[in-house]
Amino acid sequence: MLSVLIFMTSFLHLVDSSRSAEYTLTIEPLVLQCLRTNKPETCQEALAKLEAIQRKAAFEKNYSCQTYALGLGADLIMSQLSLDREDYSLAMLAKIKNICALGDIVE
Numbered sequence: 001m002l003s004v005l006i007f008m009t010s011f012l013h014l015v016d017s018s019r020s021a022e023y024t025l026t027i028e029p030l031v032l033q034c035l036r037t038n039k040p041e042t043c044q045e046a047l048a049k050l051e052a053i054q055r056k057a058a059f060e061k062n063y064s065c066q067t068y069a070l071g072l073g074a075d076l077i078m079s080q081l082s083l084d085r086e087d088y089s090l091a092m093l094a095k096i097k098n099i100c101a102l103g104d105i106v107e
Contacts, residue, residue, distance in 0.1 A: 030046035035079055065099050
């Protein structure tokens with residue numbers, strides 16, 4: 001579990017872009033797979049992407065997006081602790097999809 005937290009806070013590089021395809025191609029499937037399988041590798045990758053999203057949102061002063069990205073990251077961590085957070089996580093995922101203008105995010 002500690003490795004998940006360390007991985008989540010690792011240094012991430014952000015590349016600014018206006019395209020939103022990154023969300024559909026990487027974030028949603030990773031989060032869903034993490035919630036369904038609880039595989040540490042998948043969850044760590046999802047957490048890293050969410051960390052990048054929240055950092056980009058903070059830089060852009062999109063605090064609603066940042067808050068939901070942080071909340072979803074917390075839900076993924078709690079789901080790894082066997083706490084059922086899927087309903088909350090899916091609601092946050094939908095909010096992120098609607099309020100975050102996601103571009104290319106590179107780790």
